[in-house]
Amino acid sequence: MNPSEQNPGFGAGLWRDNPALVQLLGLSPLLAMSRSVATALGLGLATLAVLVSSSIAVALLRKRTPDAVRIPVFLLLIATFTGCIELLLQAYRYPLYQALGIFVPLIAANGALLATAAASRRHSLASAARGGLLAGLGFAWVLLLLGALRELLGQGTLCRQMDLLFGPGAAAWQLQVLPDDYEFPLWVLPPGAFLLTGFLLALKNAIDLRRGTSAPPASVPTPGAKRVRVTGVPPPDSRS
Amino acid sequence: MITSAPHAHSGLTTGTVMQRVLVAALPGIAAMVWYFGPGTLIQIALAGSAAFAAEAMVLRLRGRPPGPTLADGSALVTGVLIGIALPPLAPWWLAIAGSAFAILVAKHPYGGLGYNLFNPAMAAYAALLVSFPDAMSQWPGPRPLLSDGTLPGLVDSLQRIFTGQHAAPDGFTMATPLDLFRHNSGLMVQQFQTAHPLFARGDLAGVGWETVNLGFLAGGVYLLARRVITWHAPVAMLAALVLMALLCNDGGSSASRGPPSLHLFSGATMLGAFFIVTDPVTTAASNRGRLLCGLLTGVLVFAIRAWGGYSDGVAFAVLLMNLAAPLIDRITVPRAYGHGRARQHHGAPPE
Numbered sequence: 001m002n003p004s005e006q007n008p009g010f011g012a013g014l015w016r017d018n019p020a021l022v023q024l025l026g027l028s029p030l031l032a033m034s035r036s037v038a039t040a041l042g043l044g045l046a047t048l049a050v051l052v053s054s055s056i057a058v059a060l061l062r063k064r065t066p067d068a069v070r071i072p073v074f075l076l077l078i079a080t081f082t083g084c085i086e087l088l089l090q091a092y093r094y095p096l097y098q099a100l101g102i103f104v105p106l107i108a109a110n111g112a113l114l115a116t117a118a119a120s121r122r123h124s125l126a127s128a129a130r131g132g133l134l135a136g137l138g139f140a141w142v143l144l145l146l147g148a149l150r151e152l153l154g155q156g157t158l159c160r161q162m163d164l165l166f167g168p169g170a171a172a173w174q175l176q177v178l179p180d181d182y183e184f185p186l187w188v189l190p191p192g193a194f195l196l197t198g199f200l201l202a203l204k205n206a207i208d209l210r211r212g213t214s215a216p217p218a219s220v221p222t223p224g225a226k227r228v229r230v231t232g233v234p235p236p237d238s239r240s
Numbered sequence: 241m242i243t244s245a246p247h248a249h250s251g252l253t254t255g256t257v258m259q260r261v262l263v264a265a266l267p268g269i270a271a272m273v274w275y276f277g278p279g280t281l282i283q284i285a286l287a288g289s290a291a292f293a294a295e296a297m298v299l300r301l302r303g304r305p306p307g308p309t310l311a312d313g314s315a316l317v318t319g320v321l322i323g324i325a326l327p328p329l330a331p332w333w334l335a336i337a338g339s340a341f342a343i344l345v346a347k348h349p350y351g352g353l354g355y356n357l358f359n360p361a362m363a364a365y366a367a368l369l370v371s372f373p374d375a376m377s378q379w380p381g382p383r384p385l386l387s388d389g390t391l392p393g394l395v396d397s398l399q400r401i402f403t404g405q406h407a408a409p410d411g412f413t414m415a416t417p418l419d420l421f422r423h424n425s426g427l428m429v430q431q432f433q434t435a436h437p438l439f440a441r442g443d444l445a446g447v448g449w450e451t452v453n454l455g456f457l458a459g460g461v462y463l464l465a466r467r468v469i470t471w472h473a474p475v476a477m478l479a480a481l482v483l484m485a486l487l488c489n490d491g492g493s494s495a496s497r498g499p500p501s502l503h504l505f506s507g508a509t510m511l512g513a514f515f516i517v518t519d520p521v522t523t524a525a526s527n528r529g530r531l532l533c534g535l536l537t538g539v540l541v542f543a544i545r546a547w548g549g550y551s552d553g554v555a556f557a558v559l560l561m562n563l564a565a566p567l568i569d570r571i572t573v574p575r576a577y578g579h580g581r582a583r584q585h586h587g588a589p590p591e
Binding site: 183184185186189191195198199202 | 337345349367370371372
């Protein structure tokens with residue numbers, strides 16, 4: 001289950017319990033919609049809005065939600081807010097809605113939302129709102145960073161097509177960071193999303209290790225465990 | 241997979257193995273230089289040095305002593321294989337990007353030599369192919385088919401590779417035999433082979449390409465003789481390729497996917513069979529496992545060539561089988577001496 005459920009220090013969504021980098025929830029929108037800064041920011045904001053509003057709703061209804069049906073209730077609430085966001089996007093940012101495609105309705109199926117809703121249930125309105133905000137920001141910054149990296153490495157630009165989000169005036173925001181003729185489409189293609197997500201995970205773990213905030217799980221065998229084969233023995237250093 | 245003791249030491253060190261692999265690649269490289277110009281040598285130099293530099297950089301980052309690992313030549317072999325696989329006149333950054341990808345993405349994040357899941361050279365080739373399909377398919381025609389002086393010499397090649405500028409217009413690029421077959425529409429195999437100069441002189445698999453493949457075959461025989469590789473994976477791969485070609489050969493109609501000779505001696509077949517599929521790190525551990533790995537690689541190579549989106553499929557087939565190698569290891573656990581048939585391990589995978 002989601003770590004913040006047992007953990008009273010709920011609200012560490014930005015870093016310690018980051019939905020994308022630690023809980024590894026919502027990976028499919030993360031991988032699919034991080035092609036560019038514009039799509040990443042769009043989906044990040046939409047997810048953030050649904051997260052905050054559904055957290056608040058769950059906390060408001062927490063006394064009236066029977067345990068047995070809590071998950072259907074969470075899902076209904078999340079789906080309702082997702083529907084609202086979808087309609088808003090259709091009304092005001094139709095090109096962005098088209099660019100995000102199926103991933104707007106799929107916000108409702110994002111595991112990060114269900115996990116946050118489950119956690120919000122134990123909290124007061126203010127702390128649930130804060131938790132939802134932090135989890136949403138945590139998801140959004142990873143999405144945005146991944147989008148920036150993929151756009152930069154893949155196309156050499158940043159912030160292309162920002163008019164999807166901010167209207168026609170924003171079309172000029174595109175920054176050509178690398179030379180004009182630079183492109184390396186691998187990073188925009190799906191394998192690039194997986195590779196860079198892996199590197200971000202590694203980077204986060206490296207930073208945590210360096211700060212000493214999280215020790216890696218010790219790989220000591222359980223006492224009494226029988227070892228028959230030699231697999232699992234740390235390889236001798238000479239092999240590297 | 242880590243195999244169980246006892247292990248017999250074959251007396252080969254990684255360094256010796258890599259040296260012999262480099263020696264074994266020479267006949268094939270020589271054939272490439274003769275038929276497709278000196279560009280291959282430049283690509284090998286570029287990719288080799290880039291791989292070497294990337295390896296040194298990563299070892300430094302990881303706080304490992306760079307000396308012994310650099311000296312074993314494994315990074316160099318990766319670079320050389322990338323250089324061989326690239327079109328001879330590809331722009332310089334392709335070789336650099338490919339080598340950097342091989343070392344920085346396909347090799348070291350997994351733990352470096354001996355731990356990498358994928359063959360680094362093939363991972364790099366696939367990354368370049370999906371990213372730059374045009375640049376990766378510009379092969380020159382073989383020397384005998386070009387009029388004198390059209391195939392770029394050393395200076396011209398350098399100029400093309402490094403500046404993209406060139407004195408003469410492109411009079412030398414030509415579809416490879418596999419490309420031709422892929423886009424064949426409506427010609428019976430026999431008509432096809434008389435219609436195209438690549439096959440017109442009775443060549444089995446295209447002028448030049450067959451010689452290059454024979455060169456790599458010769459290198460493979462040398463590797464077998466020096467016991468650097470075992471016969472299982474290459475023989476299984478080639479046999480599967482021939483078998484598939486025979487099965488899908490309908491007597492030479494226009495829908496035919498090409499005779500077995502074409503598949504054996506064209507594209508990257510021999511390079512793949514003797515230099516890539518035999519990579520001890522990324523293939524199965526046991527001989528039976530290697531047979532199975534080779535067999536399935538051959539089937540996949542044919543399937544991609546015949547029905548896939550690319551004209552050659554060695555790199556993708558190898559990568560897919562790299563993924564399957566751990567599973568193949570599980571179903572081909574060698575029988576321990578004195579015990580009955582090895583039973584499959586039925587432990588549930590950790591959730």
